[in-house]
Amino acid sequence: MILEMKVPSPGESxxxxxxxxxxxxxxxxxxxxxxxxxxxxxxxxxxxxxEASGTITLKAEVGDAxxxxxxxxxxxxxxxxxxDTPETYxxxxxEGGANKExxxxxxxxxxxxxxxxxxxxxxxxxxxxxxxxxASPAAKKVLAEKGIDASTVQGxxxxxxxxxxxxxxxxxxxxxxxxxxxxxxxxxxxxxRRKVAxxxxxxxxxxxxxxxxxxxxxxxxxxxxxxxKEEFKAKHGxxxxxxxxxxxAVVRALKMYPAVNSMIDGKEMISYDFCDxxxxxSGPKGxxxxxxxxxxxxxxxxxxxxxxxxxxxxxxxxxxxDEMTGGTFTISNGGVFGSMLSTPxxxxxQSGILGMHNIVERPVxxxxxxxxxxxxxxxxxxxxxxxxxxxxxGFLVAVxxxxxxPIELLMDNNITKALEM
Numbered sequence: 297m298i299l300e301m302k303v304p305s306p307g308e309s310x311x312x313x314x315x316x317x318x319x320x321x322x323x324x325x326x327x328x329x330x331x332x333x334x335x336x337x338x339x340x341x342x343x344x345x346x347e348a349s350g351t352i353t354l355k356a357e358v359g360d361a362x363x364x365x366x367x368x369x370x371x372x373x374x375x376x377x378x379x380d381t382p383e384t385y386x387x388x389x390x391e392g393g394a395n396k397e398x399x400x401x402x403x404x405x406x407x408x409x410x411x412x413x414x415x416x417x418x419x420x421x422x423x424x425x426x427x428x429x430x431a432s433p434a435a436k437k438v439l440a441e442k443g444i445d446a447s448t449v450q451g452x453x454x455x456x457x458x459x460x461x462x463x464x465x466x467x468x469x470x471x472x473x474x475x476x477x478x479x480x481x482x483x484x485x486x487x488x489r490r491k492v493a494x495x496x497x498x499x500x501x502x503x504x505x506x507x508x509x510x511x512x513x514x515x516x517x518x519x520x521x522x523x524x525k526e527e528f529k530a531k532h533g534x535x536x537x538x539x540x541x542x543x544x545a546v547v548r549a550l551k552m553y554p555a556v557n558s559m560i561d562g563k564e565m566i567s568y569d570f571c572d573x574x575x576x577x578s579g580p581k582g583x584x585x586x587x588x589x590x591x592x593x594x595x596x597x598x599x600x601x602x603x604x605x606x607x608x609x610x611x612x613x614x615x616x617x618d619e620m621t622g623g624t625f626t627i628s629n630g631g632v633f634g635s636m637l638s639t640p641x642x643x644x645x646q647s648g649i650l651g652m653h654n655i656v657e658r659p660v661x662x663x664x665x666x667x668x669x670x671x672x673x674x675x676x677x678x679x680x681x682x683x684x685x686x687x688x689x690g691f692l693v694a695v696x697x698x699x700x701x702p703i704e705l706l707m708d709n710n711i712t713k714a715l716e717m
Contacts, residue, residue: 299348299371305364306337307617312363313337314487315356322354325377332369338491340584340617344368351375359484431458438463492583499642504680507639510692512699514655514670517541520702520711528715532597536715538652539575540599542627544706545698546650547571547592550625553691555683557624559645565682574623574643575603579610585643586615587623597716631655637673647682650695651675 303313313335320332326346333344346352350373356362431439431446435458439446442463449466451458485493499505521536528536550557550571558567573591577584586606591599609615626643631654640651651674658671676692698705707714 297373299350299373300367301344301347301369301371303335303344303362303364303366303368306335306340306342307621310337310364310617312361313342315358315360315362315368316341316486317358318354320352322352324352325375326350326352326371336487337617338487340615340620341486341488341580341613342616343613346371348373349377361487429456429458431463432460434460435463439466442466442468444468495644496641499644503642503644503647505642505677506680506685506688507675507677508685508688508692509637509673509675510696512672512674512696513660514672514699516700516702518670524711524715528597532601532716534597534600534604536596537600537603539603539627539629540596541699541702541706542650542652542695543573543575543588543591543594543599543603544596545695545702546573546625546627548698548705549691549694551592552694553687555687556648556678556691558682559624559647560679560682561645568624570624572622572624574620574626574646575606576626576628577607577610579615580613584610584615584620585623585626586610586619587621589622595716596714625649627652631672637675639675640677642677642679647679648688648691649677650692651677 306313314337316334316336318333320326320330326332326349328347328349329345331343332346332352335342335344348371350371353370353372354368355370356366356368362368429447429451431449431451432453436446438460439449439458444463444466446458449458449462452462453459517538525536528534554567555565557571558565560566570590571592573588574585575588577586586609588594588599588602588606594602606615606619609619623643623646626640626646626649628640628649629652630638630640631652635653636656637653638651640649642649653673653675655670655672657668659666660669660671661667662669674692674695676688676695678688678691680688703709703711
């Protein structure tokens with residue numbers, strides 16, 4: 297029986313995917329549920345599992361854009377499984393796969409060599425003498441006037457001597473000649489990367505984006521983490537990081553300034569009474585933005601657990617489209633890469649994004665005295681079409697206040713209860 301495998305729908309509104317990589321080869325025997333391909337949508341990279349066991353016939357090439365529901369391969373379910381030996385096994389195991397690849401490369405080399413032997417004329421050997429690469433007196437003069445090194449010119453005279461004509465025809469390289477490697481490569485951008493690029497350009501072109509900045513004294517958070525992080529991790533199995541403080545500070549500020557938790561839909565503004573916080577995390581295919589749902593209902597432990605879960609799923613390539621769909625506000629932490637300051641780009645159709653940055657000890661004035669404090673610069677990019685300057689500045693100040701006074705504003709003056717110790 298021949299089974300037609302069709303592209304399943306990765307999620308709502310996705311109509312096509314791109315074959316990022318085939319994990320098997322045409323004619324391989326595959327097991328049911330074995331990952332046979334990676335496909336890129338405009339939101340994520342997903343694995344395509346075999347729907348049955350049998351011999352596979354590929355119907356699409358790497359890089360092809362195929363519609364959801366289109367046939368990408370055939371599986372002959374009546375085929376018998378070959379014996380699991382290096383000579384005959386062609387499945388996805390390490391030993392069989394390695395021998396298969398070695399055989400493929402060997403045949404490729406042999407075929408390539410045969411083609412060259414049959415169809416290409418071998419170049420005539422060049423006689424190497426003292427004259428090879430040496431410029432004639434007339435050629436030397438011309439090359440000196442042009443500022444060209446004789447070693448960069450191919451001579452056409454006897455035994456490779458550089459003639460005056462060679463020197464006249466030589467073209468000087470632009471810029472300072474260094475003799476270094478000047479190679480380049482070209483590769484196709486994945487569908488996910490292309491979609492990210494389109495959304496970034498869309499955000500710049502369709503929103504009235506502005507950015508406001510502030511600084512946060514992280515001393516109170518440092519003190520809390522220093523005192524409670526070990527006990528917190530031992531009890532809950534997750535670390536007490538900065539994301540829980542920032543997420544809860546953002547949730548508080550969004551309640552105070554609901555316009556920041558809104559988006560434009562045509563001629564209308566949609567405001568949300570919940571806080572779905574998108575967090576930017578780094579995955580194997582680039583930046584991904586999974587969503588913490590109803591963050592307003594989560595505790596410090598709840599936020600940290602969800603951040604860890606989503607980050608691990610993104611790292612392992614298991615994140616789903618649904619987990620990255622939606623979001624009413626985004627937090628991006630460029631500080632983990634060493635960024636001091638940036639203007640983050642809005643994640644459309646959202647209207648605001650908070651940028652976190654690295655923490656650096658800086659001299660600051662405290663009660664009329666100069667002290668060294670751990671300072672983080674924060675940035676809020678916002679859509680000025682629906683968020684006024686007063687609201688944007690007020691929002692960022694509210695975030696700053698909560699981070700600099702977390703015990704009162706985020707923990708209700710009860711650290712033990714807030715951390716569920």
